[in-house]
Each structure stands twice: as C-alpha cells, then as structure tokens.
Amino acid sequence: GAGVSQSPSNKVTEKGKDVELRCDPISGHTALYWYRQSLGQGLEFLIYFQGNSAPDKSGLPSDRFSAERTGGSVSTLTIQRTQQEDSAVYLCASSELAGMGQFFGPGTRLTVL
Amino acid sequence: GIQVEQSPPDLILQEGANSTLRCNFSDSVNNLQWFHQNPWGQLINLFYIPSGTKQNGRLSATTVATERYSLLYISSSQTTDSGVYFCAVEPRDSSYKLIFGSGTRLLVRP
Numbered sequence A: 001g002a003g004v005s006q007s008p009s010n011k012v013t014e015k016g017k018d019v020e021l022r023c024d025p026i027s028g029h030t031a032l033y034w035y036r037q038s039l040g041q042g043l044e045f046l047i048y049f050q051g052n053s054a055p056d057k058s059g060l061p062s063d064r065f066s067a068e069r070t071g072g073s074v075s076t077l078t079i080q081r082t083q084q085e086d087s088a089v090y091l092c093a094s095s096e097l098a099g100m101g102q103f104f105g106p107g108t109r110l111t112v113l
Numbered sequence B: 001g002i003q004v005e006q007s008p009p010d011l012i013l014q015e016g017a018n019s020t021l022r023c024n025f026s027d028s029v030n031n032l033q034w035f036h037q038n039p040w041g042q043l044i045n046l047f048y049i050p051s052g053t054k055q056n057g058r059l060s061a062t063t064v065a066t067e068r069y070s071l072l073y074i075s076s077s078q079t080t081d082s083g084v085y086f087c088a089v090e091p092r093d094s095s096y097k098l099i100f101g102s103g104t105r106l107l108v109r110p
Helices: none
Strands: A005-007 A010-013 A019-024 A031-038 A042-050 A053-056 A065-069 A075-079 A088-095 A108-112 B004-007 B010-014 B019-025 B029-037 B043-048 B052-056 B059-064 B069-074 B083-091 B104-109
Touching (some): A010 A019, B029 B069, B043 B052
Parallel strands (some): A010 A108
Antiparallel strands (some): B083 B104
8 A cells, every 4th residue: 555554543452351453564674573552652663573573572562462473464463452551552663674774654542531 | 772862852043043052972883773753742843964964945954974973953943843852863783773762852942
C-alpha cells in the first residue's frame, strides 16, 4: 500500500481481556517494527521483524505481549490479560531494509478500563 | 544505553519566525531521523540524516556525527508547523531500533 496502515484506530477494553492489534507495512518493506507511545515513557521500541523472524524482542514489556508476522507482510501484536498500564498508542513502522528510514503508521490508541 | 536529549522542550513562535531545534546524543549512531508528530498523532518523516545537511522547503537539518548532535531549522514558520518534533537515533550496536528523544513541542501562533 501507499503507507503503513494499522487497525483498529481505537480500542477500548476491560482489564483482563486480550487484544490484537494489526499492522500492514508498506508493500515491499522487509523490516517491521512496533513501538509504544505513552505519557510517562515517551516513544519506546517493542520488537523488530526481519521477514517473518523477530531477532530482537527485548523491548516487549512482559510475557503478556507477543507478536508475529506472516508472509513477510502483516503483523499482529497481541496483549494478553490487559492491564491499565498497557494503555498507550501502539505504533507500527516499516522500512525497506533494517537500518534504512522507518515510516510510521497512524497508530492504535488502546485504553484499558 | 544511548541517551537522546532534545531542546528546547517547548517553543512558542509567532507565524513567520525562524527557529532551531537541537538533538544531542550520547554515543555513536548509525543513523538519525527527524519526525513531526501532527496534532492527530501521525509521525511524519522529515529527514533521514546520519551526517551532513539536507533541505526540504522551509526545513533543513544538519547532523555533526563526530560531535554527536543534530539541528533542525524551521524558517518562516506557519501554524501548520505546530506539533511535536522528535529526533530518533539508531545506536551502532542495534541498527534497527530507533531511540527517541522526548521531543520539542512547537506552537506557532497566527
């Protein structure tokens, strides 16, 4: 596609529920990234995919967070048993290759009640 | 880990004024990007600038990698320039993740 797209744009959920966030990268981009933006922590790196593999998961805050990428394209970030501190904007980015300029999607605003 | 500091944290300008935003980083980097986050939250790429100077319309950026800083110049500011400007670097030891500064919040008044 023309740009990175994410869905849903907004998600409100109750504490303890699972959520799935989706990212469609720019067509042909092999590298995909997830970041989180929250008031207290600013913009922080979560995970990076090169193709379908995730060489670096070090930014995932806890084992409740997981992500996968299939077909070298779409990625899903899953948060299990959501907590209020998970409330944030989750941003996805892609780049042609790792180390090249990253282009960001519009984000998913997650609110955990 | 690498530290990225941006200054000033907040800036108010009258439309038509010029400004300079600064980004300092604490260690060697592979690359540096400048972004503008608009009021709707979208991060817009401004520059991919590991070193040297680039210009795009009223904006230009300079990175001096040996001295570990980058500058973003905004000339003849417009109200649409309002938002938050982020500097982000790729550390040498992990050239895929971006480490973001805390941003400069700019308000341009008509």
